[in-house]
Amino acid sequence: MANKLISEMGLPKSIANIFAARNIHTAKDALSLTEFELTELLDVGLAEVTTAVSSISHLPTRLKGLDAALCGGIPFGVITELVGPAGIGKTQFCLKLSLLASLPSSHGGLDGHVIYVDTESKFSSRRMIEIGVNSFPEIFQIEGMAQQMAGRILVLQPTTPTEFSECLQKIKDSLLQHHMKLLVIDSMAALVSGRDGQGQCRQHPLGWHMTFIKSLAEFSRIPVVVTNQVRSHSGDDPFHYSFQDSRQNLDFPTTFDSHLVAALGIPWAHAVSIRLVLESKSGQRFIKLAKSSMSPPVAFTFAISASGISLLHDDGIEMTGPEINGICGQGNSGLFD
Numbered sequence: 001m002a003n004k005l006i007s008e009m010g011l012p013k014s015i016a017n018i019f020a021a022r023n024i025h026t027a028k029d030a031l032s033l034t035e036f037e038l039t040e041l042l043d044v045g046l047a048e049v050t051t052a053v054s055s056i057s058h059l060p061t062r063l064k065g066l067d068a069a070l071c072g073g074i075p076f077g078v079i080t081e082l083v084g085p086a087g088i089g090k091t092q093f094c095l096k097l098s099l100l101a102s103l104p105s106s107h108g109g110l111d112g113h114v115i116y117v118d119t120e121s122k123f124s125s126r127r128m129i130e131i132g133v134n135s136f137p138e139i140f141q142i143e144g145m146a147q148q149m150a151g152r153i154l155v156l157q158p159t160t161p162t163e164f165s166e167c168l169q170k171i172k173d174s175l176l177q178h179h180m181k182l183l184v185i186d187s188m189a190a191l192v193s194g195r196d197g198q199g200q201c202r203q204h205p206l207g208w209h210m211t212f213i214k215s216l217a218e219f220s221r222i223p224v225v226v227t228n229q230v231r232s233h234s235g236d237d238p239f240h241y242s243f244q245d246s247r248q249n250l251d252f253p254t255t256f257d258s259h260l261v262a263a264l265g266i267p268w269a270h271a272v273s274i275r276l277v278l279e280s281k282s283g284q285r286f287i288k289l290a291k292s293s294m295s296p297p298v299a300f301t302f303a304i305s306a307s308g309i310s311l312l313h314d315d316g317i318e319m320t321g322p323e324i325n326g327i328c329g330q331g332n333s334g335l336f337d
């Protein structure tokens with residue numbers, strides 16, 4: 001990604017030509033400067049520079065159709081959420097993204113370090129290496145490369161909301177001191193949800209964590225990926241979510257029988273910029289781009305293999321109506337990862 005030519009990134013020709021005239025030819029060249037430095041160097045407005053940098057700053061998922069819909073991949077500087085039922089592939093997705101962020105730039109990676117917050121002890125170094133060996137054999141066959149890649153991924157495992165809060169403060173310091181290129185929190189809902197002394201479900205306050213994580217993304221200008229669990233939602237309890245691009249002004253007050261909904265609720269949904277829903281329906285797995293300012297809602301069928309997640313077709317299926325926000329999957333009640 002760092003060595004990708006700006007001329008191949010779909011920028012308006014006028015802007016791409018200005019970059020070329022100033023000898024800024026790759027994403028790495030552009031991202032080595034601040035937006036204010038680019039404004040002065042290119043002699044264009046800040047709004048134009050911000051738009052251009054936003055188009056350049058993505059972590060490709062290597063899922064061709066999804067990357068096209070996302071205009072390059074997982075965007076920098078905002079929160080991308082993966083939500084879906086247990087076993088659907090959220091952690092598999094996170095492991096692959098962690099590999100891609102730590103890959104050498106000569107092989108299309110970000111050549112950086114990753115912080116992986118593993119709240120449910122699901123991180124598997126063995127599985128990550130398996131994905132790497134099968135996805136990038138030319139890299140992982142190099143002696144010592146697997147150990148080098150593993151050394152670029154810092155895994156933290158907070159078990160309580162208090163530990164998680166302390167963890168976030170340490171992450172902020174690490175982002176300043178190290179070459180961090182990706183933050184993964186898998187999962188957010190596992191820590192903020194719990195049970196009280198009478199065994200009743202309760203949810204810890206989320207406001208501070210939500211604001212802090214969003215500020216981390218904006219401050220560090222790296223991709224922040226957070227997984228979210230789902231909960232059952234009975235037909236007697238109608239819900240109203242608006243995850244569409246606000247410019248489309250499409251809200252869908254809908255009632256589903258025994259449907260699944262994202263566990264963290266509406267305030268969290270509005271804090272994320274990209275929502276990817278992973279679900280299972282009629283024996284197939286789907287990944288849906290349910291919220292994005294860059295693309296209309298679209299779904300892709302996918303499978304999980306030794307090399308991780310792969311799309312069965314690069315052409316997405318456009319969605320309309322309640323299916324955009326609905327989540328299909330197995331499960332009866334409570335929380336699922």
